[in-house]
Amino acid sequence: MRKNLLKYVRVREFAPEAEFHDPCHSFTLPNVICRDLDLCRDPTLLTEEWHCAVPQCGQPYDREVMENALLQIARQRERQYHLQDLVCVRCNQVKAAHLAEQCACAGSFKCKEDATEFRKKML
DSSP states (O other): OOHHHHHHHHTTTSSSSSSOOOOSSSOEEETTTTTTEETTTTTTGGGSOOOOOOTTOOOOOOOOHHHHHHHHHHHHHHHHTTTTTTTETTTOOOOOOSSSOOTSSSSSSSEEEEEHHHHHHHH
């Protein structure tokens, strides 16, 4: 059926356009009461009162605590990005000298994690 549908829209079966890409980013907040909480896809969070979906528990979630946890995660990721190592483009050695503008092999330095990767993590 998939093959036939792709044929109707003139897309080959194994083309990059035929791959499924999830339109909704998901974020799981760890260490919440009873389980990890998916903030983007959990249907129990659509109500005004947030509470644990486990029938035996039913504890209410404290939104302020959850917001503070989200802020701590964002701050930690930002801190990790700013404190990352610089790596030589040519020899992939980590920058050892603080004031050196170039590596010993005459290569330039770049961040270990690219800014686009950081943005993807922060979505």
